Amino acid sequence: MHTHGHENVIEVTDLKRVYGGGFEAVRGITFSVARGEIFALLGTNGAGKTSTVELLEGLAAPAGGRVRVLGHDPYRERAAVRPRTGVMLQEGGFPAELTVAETARMWAGCTTGARPEAEVLELVGLADKHAVRVKQLSGGERRRLDLALALLGDPEVLFLDEPTTGLDAEGRRDTWALVRRLREAGTTVLLTTHYLEEAEDLADRLAILHEGRIAASGTPAEVTAGRPSRMSFELPDGWFLGDLPPLTDLGVCGHESDGRVVRLRTFELQRTATAVLLWAERAGVELRGLDVRSASLEEAFLGIAQEQGAAA
Numbered sequence: 001m002h003t004h005g006h007e008n009v010i011e012v013t014d015l016k017r018v019y020g021g022g023f024e025a026v027r028g029i030t031f032s033v034a035r036g037e038i039f040a041l042l043g044t045n046g047a048g049k050t051s052t053v054e055l056l057e058g059l060a061a062p063a064g065g066r067v068r069v070l071g072h073d074p075y076r077e078r079a080a081v082r083p084r085t086g087v088m089l090q091e092g093g094f095p096a097e098l099t100v101a102e103t104a105r106m107w108a109g110c111t112t113g114a115r116p117e118a119e120v121l122e123l124v125g126l127a128d129k130h131a132v133r134v135k136q137l138s139g140g141e142r143r144r145l146d147l148a149l150a151l152l153g154d155p156e157v158l159f160l161d162e163p164t165t166g167l168d169a170e171g172r173r174d175t176w177a178l179v180r181r182l183r184e185a186g187t188t189v190l191l192t193t194h195y196l197e198e199a200e201d202l203a204d205r206l207a208i209l210h211e212g213r214i215a216a217s218g219t220p221a222e223v224t225a226g227r228p229s230r231m232s233f234e235l236p237d238g239w240f241l242g243d244l245p246p247l248t249d250l251g252v253c254g255h256e257s258d259g260r261v262v263r264l265r266t267f268e269l270q271r272t273a274t275a276v277l278l279w280a281e282r283a284g285v286e287l288r289g290l291d292v293r294s295a296s297l298e299e300a301f302l303g304i305a306q307e308q309g310a311a312a
C-alpha cells in the first residue's frame with residue numbers, strides 16, 4: 001500500500017522517556033516528519049537525541065505520549081514497522097574478523113527482502129573494500145558500512161544516529177550526497193547530528209533539543225530567523241574597539257573584543273558591514289581575518305544553549 005501527498009511518516013506527540021533511576025531524558029516532545037522529508041534532531045550532549053531515536057525505532061516503550069511510524073506503534077507493532085525501516089546505530093558492533101562482504105551477507109540474511117550486498121556497498125563507496133576485515137576498516141569506513149547495512153532492506157524510513165561522526169570532510173559530503181539521493185527516491189530520513197553544517201545543508205526541517213525538550217524547530221531558515229548576523233575582524237596594533245564609531249550608530253546589538261579581535265552582532269548586517277568598512281577605509285586601517293556571516297544555525301544553537309542556561 002502506497003499513499004502519497006502530505007502523509008506523516010513519523011508522528012511524535014508529547015513523548016516522554018524516563019530511565020530506571022527516574023531520570024527524565026525526554027520531557028514531552030511533539031513533531032512530525034512527512035514522507036520524503038529529511039528531519040534532523042540537534043542538541044547538546046545528553047539533550048535526548050538518542051533516547052528519542054530509540055523510541056522511534058521501537059527499541060523501548062515511551063514513559064508517556066505517543067509515537068507512530070508508518071501509522072504503527074514501533075514498539076508494540078514492531079513486526080509491521082521493522083521491515084520497512086532502516087536503522088543505523090551509533091555503534092554498529094559487528095564481528096571484527098568478518099570481511100565487509102561477509103558482514104553484509106550476514107546482515108542480509110536477517111533482512112526481509114534484502115537487495116544485493118554489492119549494490120549497497122557500491123552505494124556507500126565500499127565496493128573496493130569487500131574483502132577487507134571489519135577490524136581493518138578506518139573509522140569512517142566503518143560508519144559507511146553501518147549505513148550500507150541500514151540500506152539493505154531498501155527502507156521507506158531511515159534512522160541515522162550521527163551518521164557522519166568520524167568521517168573526514170570528503171566522506172561527510174559523500175554521505176550527504178547519498179542521503180539527498182535517497183530523499184529524491186522518496187525515502188524519509190530522520191537523523192541526529194552534532195554538525196550544524198550537516199543539518200543546515202541536508203535537513204528540510206529540524207528540531208533543537210535541550211534537556212529533553214524542543215527549544216526550537218522548523219526549517220533551517222525559520223530556526224535562524226530572529227537570530228543576529230555576525231561580523232568579526234582583527235584590528236592592527238595600536239587600534240582598539242573604542243576607535244570605531246559608536247557601535248549603536250553602526251546597528252550593532254552585541255559585541256565582544258579580546259584585545260585585537262572584534263566580534264560584532266547585528267540585525268542589520270549590510271548597514272553594519274558598510275559602516276565598518278567605510279570607517280576602516282577612511283582611517284587607513286587594514287581589517288585582518290575579516291569575516292561577515294548571516295545568521296546561521298550555529299548562532300541559533302549557541303543562543304538557545306545560552307538562553308536556556310541563563311533561565312535555569
Ligand SMILES: Nc1ncnc2c1ncn2[C@@H]1O[C@H](COP(=O)(O)OP(=O)(O)OP(=O)(O)O)[C@@H](O)[C@H]1O
Pocket residue numbers: 019020021023025043044045046047048049050051052
Ligand atoms: N540507560 C540510561 N539510564 C539512565 N540515564 C540514561 C540512560 N541512557 C541515557 N541516559 C541519560 O539520558 C540523557 C539523554 O541521553 P541521550 O543519549 O539521549 O542524549 P543525546 O542527545 O543522544 O546525547 P549525545 O549527543 O551525547 O549522543 C543523558 O543525560 C544520559 O545520561
